[in-house]
Amino acid sequence: MAVRTVPAIQTGRCPGGHMRRSRGLTAALVLSLVGAGTGIGLVLMPQASAVTPPVAFTADALPTWQPNGVVWAMAQANGTVFAGGTFSAVRPPEGAGSGTEQEAVNFVALDAATGAPTDCKLSFTIGDGTATVRALTVSKDSKTLYAAGYFGAVNGVQVNSVAAIDIATCTPKASFHPGFPATVRALAVSDDTLYAAGDFNNIEGQVRERFAAVDAATGALKPFTANADEPGRAIELTPDGKHVLLGGDFFTVNGADSHALAVVDATSGAVRKTYGTIPSNSVVKDIATDATGFYTGNEGSGGGVFDGRIGLNLTDFNEKWRDRCLGATQFVLPYDGVLYSSSHAHDCSLEGDFPDGKRHYFLAQPTDHKNGAPAPVDGFVRGPRKLGWHPTSNDGLGEGIGPRVMAVAEKNDVKYMWVGGEFTLINGTAQQSLTRFASTGDTGAPTTPVVSAASVRPGEVQVRWRTSYDADDSKLTYRIYRNGAATPLATVEADSLEWERPQASWTDTTVKAGQSYTYRVTATDAAGNTSALSATAPVTVPATVQPYPDQVRQDGAQLYWRYDDVSSPFTADSSVNGNTSGVQVNAPALRQSPGATTGSSTAVGLNGTSQQIHSDHRQTVGSSYTLETWFKTGTTRGGKLIGFGNNTTRNSGSYDKHIYMTNTGRLAFGVYSGSTKVITTGLFDTYNDNKWHHVVATQGPAGMALYVDGQNKGTLDVTTHHSYAGYWHVGGDNLSNWPNRPTSNFFAGQIDETAVYPTALTQAQVQNHFNLAKAPADTVTEVSATEDTYINQGAPSTAYGSSSSLAVRGTSAYETYLRFPVPAAPAGQVLKAASLQIKTTTQAGAGTADTVSVVPVTGTWSGAGTTFNTKPTLGTGPLGSISGIPDGSAVHTVELDTAAVSAVLGTSYSMALTSTGTDPLWIWSAEATANEGTPQLVLTFGPK
Template sequence: MNESTGRRRAGRGRVRAASAALCLLAGALAATAVGASPAASLTPPVSLTADNLSTWQTNGIVWSMAATGGVVYTGGTFSTVRPPGAAAGTSEQPAVNFAAFDAATGAPTGCSLSFTLSSGTATVRALALSPDNTTLYAGGQFGAVNGVGVSNIAAIDTATCTPRQDFKVAVSATVRALSVTDDTVYLGGDFNTVAGQTRNKFAAVTTGAQLKPWTANTDEVGRAVQVTPDGQHVLIGGDFFTVNGTTSHALAVVDATTGAITKSYPGFIPNTSTVQDLTTDATGFYTANEGTGGGVFDGRIALNLSNFEQRWRDTCLGATQAVLVHDGVLYSGSHAHDCSSMGEFPDQPRKHLLAQSVNDPKLLPWFPDTNDGIGEPVGPRVMAQTDQGGHHYLWVGGEFTTVNGAAQQGLTRFADGPDTGAPWVPNVSLSTVAPGKVEVNWQTSFDTDDGELTYRIYKDGASTPVYTTTGYSVFWDRPQLRWTDTDVAPGETHTYRISASDGTNTSAKSPAQTATVASEAESYPARVLADGASLYWRYDEGTSTFAADTGTGLDNGFLRNSPAYRQTPAAVSGPSTAIGFNGTTQYAYSNERHAQPTKFSVETWIKTTTTRGGKIIGFGNLTMQNSNQYDKHVYMRNDGRLIFGVYSGGTRTITTSGAYNDGAWHHVVATQGSSGMALYVDGQLRASNILYTANENYNGYWRVGGDNLSSWPNRPTSDFFAGQIDETAVYPTALSSSTISAHYALRAGG
């Protein structure tokens, strides 16, 4: 059920995804060393590591950057800088809205400037270098540089780090964007007059400070300006709806000499969205977009310079503030929180730094992160890049106060090496359902700058792996892999450990997991698998966040907020254990995002004495928070009765007459298909309705232990289930009553 069609707004914008196709192992493999191509430390085309380098900090927001020759100039709204690792208020040096840094060391250079305003708060919102790098142009809201009077724009001699006395232009309000050619400075912002003449939001002046006749008047704020590489056109972006009286919202291409429109974009970007930044490479230009309210566009657009038409756009939600191209990759600063509309991660905590190929919007495996920080807050605001000492550096500035989980304010930087971050330690689970073999299952790991990782399995303490393979994973999609050891005999006990490597860095080996080889098949799980379970979680893990899928679907579960592992006695006889949920925060969700199942069965065992009810199993569209579309679920009322519900033009439910919160294990199966809905408990049909054959159509995840129940009949006190759960299975069919009864009869292994 979609409780609310509205989405949570992120900052001033809106911010899973179909699993990546993986080649998984089929059948049993002999326990001999198998070669696999090792992973590279970075997954091409990414060429920058996600490991942030030691960098000085500011005590406020960095809004602007320009870089060249190993020097990075930064401007914003701050008053001091301090060393990396220093807490706010300690070891500070004055830096009034401006600071320059060595790109390779992250430390300040000798260039010190003070941008001030006689009344109000001064800020430097734009920085741009002349093509010969001899002059740094600064724009913002300020009235003086080092005491020399100016009016919201200034030119700095980079050799002496002093303001040029021969560049004085009166701009009536804040300058937010600059782009410079050999003879022209283009500016955008809030102003309506430049040098005493009307120029609405955009203008051009010579490098000698003379106003040019170039006119690209807009009705709302200009936020971005970029000259095309051939120098023939100027790209402008902002909040505007018209350019020189012609409808073109947020983006336009104008002639570099006259300002006349070359390409307008009516209806191209929603009226609720704006362009915050623009960047170019040899063949394209790229927009950073921010939206407010419903129906917004917050992502990035790639357009061709040859015809100014769209190449691609992404539809992530979470306003983009900055874009930059390096080596065929578009790096961006945003607070993206929902990229499900383009097959990537679902709505969840914000991610602030992303990468995409300039030819494809698919997210690349590069995921350093900041927090939102101060100000609005939205995290990163600006990017710049330069080479120094044989390395390439990407600098990021903004509002953030942490980087990769550690305290770091205002500034951070990344380079093309060395890569020092190791992948996460793999989560491992063993299965001995079938006789004469051990199935080693593991959840693929996560590395912040490499998607393709190499896994090595070590058996019985040996130093040489018995098996090596590779697998692809990103933070929201960590598919399960499996290797079957057949070089074992019934009754033997073996231990297994796995490491993950990015080609340069290798994780620690996982904690040793031990299994005793079965001499005959376990009857209950064998029947579940034989009856076609597409997902089957037995909850036999120890302390990982991983619920292994015992079936062929390899649709592993993520366990959230540390449920109680290895609960005994389990629901079914044998070596298996159950898992316990606390009824407030703990749950599990499937790794794979599924299309709407038109027919299905969900099966699980429960044991509880709760009087607060809660969702036991269901289908929802989100993973890291409560879903806003949710149905195909079984939940318990406060009085212990069970409800099976789907949404089809309204909530459709069936309810048991008996209560099942008596502290005993109960087998629960809900089915829907062409014969309607049915709810079975302990092998018997307890409720049904032949009319309800449909459910809500959306992509989602199977969730166990809790999710949203808002607006559902007899909603319990808690959305989360307090009790033990075991042997959860999902089927792509409506199981028959005889099959369900047979499953229940096998609970004691008979």
């Protein structure tokens, strides 16, 4: 038996067989979206099937028996899944407590609900060479399983690469015996006809080149003739049964020019539709249909390759959209309005999704654009936007393709997405060639949000976080908690995907000037799975407007990175409406002090070899824009300070609209408008002097301009730049072929206060920013207690100086004493606000319904020597008070009399917490290890 061998070629084009599966499950999943609760860590229990619609399956893989080779083919019937390929045995899932390896010669039947083998045993063999099963499909009445590939016998019954199996008895049908002389790669079946695609040139002496049809009962050859010049890899019937869709490597069908795809008459094979827009170096690996359209999976190799998916109409067979992701699509499966596909997609730049980089083995997208198709790009309508379904896999063994085939099966009212291929990992866990995902049982919680908080005006705090990632939920619910409270202050919904996790934000307008706050955030998916609490994000509200950042915001920055973040890899966007955060690469040094501007807290440090920050989502840049940043360096290797590029962590292939430093310390601002256009500072205008400098670059209707430290350093009459979708980069990206290119693409030094505007700032605005950077601004000092204790009337001789908690109560008195080293006011500044920050303990009833007063201590005391009997004298004028502190461990702030605290600046000062009621307050002491829990004196200083 002659077998046509397809030579292996480079990735992009991944040769191999085509699998056929049963389709037709139409029942929609009943999805439940239930609002999440308010308690920290609360796990809600809505229907377990809850994932973000229209995705129908979780990304949590279920235990499944696994073969020792490659799965090429899959079909399902009556709750049983059939898998065929090239293997000799199946074994239990990794870590399974029972079961031993079983023989399975190129075929296994498995229970859809348990993932375990059934009693149906079939052995596909051949006398010469290696047998393989490349295609499986089930008859419409679910009684017959058709198998194809390269084999000569099934359970010893002689066949020729195609066989019919009686599903009820699990035996080959002797009455069905077509004679295919070469590998068959795909099957499709109607009521009375079995269609086949493959490498053959004839059937039983009659010419049938790569496509043929036989009687579904006997295997007798039918008149259908659709001769192609190269292998057939895919075949599918239209839902009305009138046409057959052909896919493969071919360039002609029945003499008509049509590459990789054609539509023919289901009875005669006469050509009804040809195609010429699939590149010659690409092929169709799979075709699938639903009620309104059909879809192709494509792969190729070389320049201009097409590796993605096409959606076409069934009415006229014309293309409706084309998804041009790169990465060898092997299989497409439309189900309930979603097109699931298996591939190793690594570059979806042309679709506005992820750039070239990590491989994504599973994708899901709507079968149609829901709100009208977008305008064509390069002559093609983009594919529908990707959905949040992200199981992970790997290339695996064999040809290193990963997943190859998919099927949906149902049992006991649960739907299962089965996947076969040559992978050896699923979601990071060892699992070979078979896996499955269910419509119920979403158990994976979202990743923990990374949070930042900032305030530049009295009365408002902007809480920002990098949205979380959840493998099967793109819409997540976020809860914001303040000062350690157990009840959220606000709830926000936001969308995110694995490769696109933009910033979400919320503004707290209930804060008070001069007070400090902390914020934490959780993420909850549609099934109620909740992440851990984020790390604490602290912030102090200024007593007056901070002039520099407020002006940047007022001037319309849509990206504003201040680099005050406390956690990697998130760089928060402090603009008013931009929400374009940054993703830190290779762990830049955070919170470098001092920052560039008066009142700005910290900068970011970059090593000049690998560290950078890129924006979190793809965007385009308009005809007018401004780039602004501060920098400090002594480098002699140059590097990019800020710029735009079409990739994230890899070198961009398109890159301009950037400011970079030469080896000698000169600054250059460049755009590409058919050639490089660059403004460079003068020969002696160098800025690698280890001082902070302000650089601004603008482009708009007036052309290009470069400003350094408020001064215009040059202009060019260039109003255009390279138009493409990309990402902002700070600290590094490609600089190849740019004038005076430095030794390094990466900048070594400190960066602060980076902003991007959608307009060209005027010279007056630039000068104003530079001047405001040195204008007086509020500063905040937080002082920890150096000593604290409390006294207990019930134990009048006991000292509590080493206790981890402190108490306040009027009747049966407790009093708490705190000592702070109060700093003097900075030169030219005065105290504008003062507050005491305390945190209730975790014990039940730690809060109080009474009013707690803060009063000065006039007598002497020490933590070790103070008891009820030796308590110090208290002053008469209260510094401040707080009423009704609720139970639950949380941070609380007591506003203090500014004049009274001003009078004791520069001294060691003691204060007491007292009450007249009977309900005790318990707070953490300076000796406590509780996070954000120890007493703090918060002082805000500002210009006179």
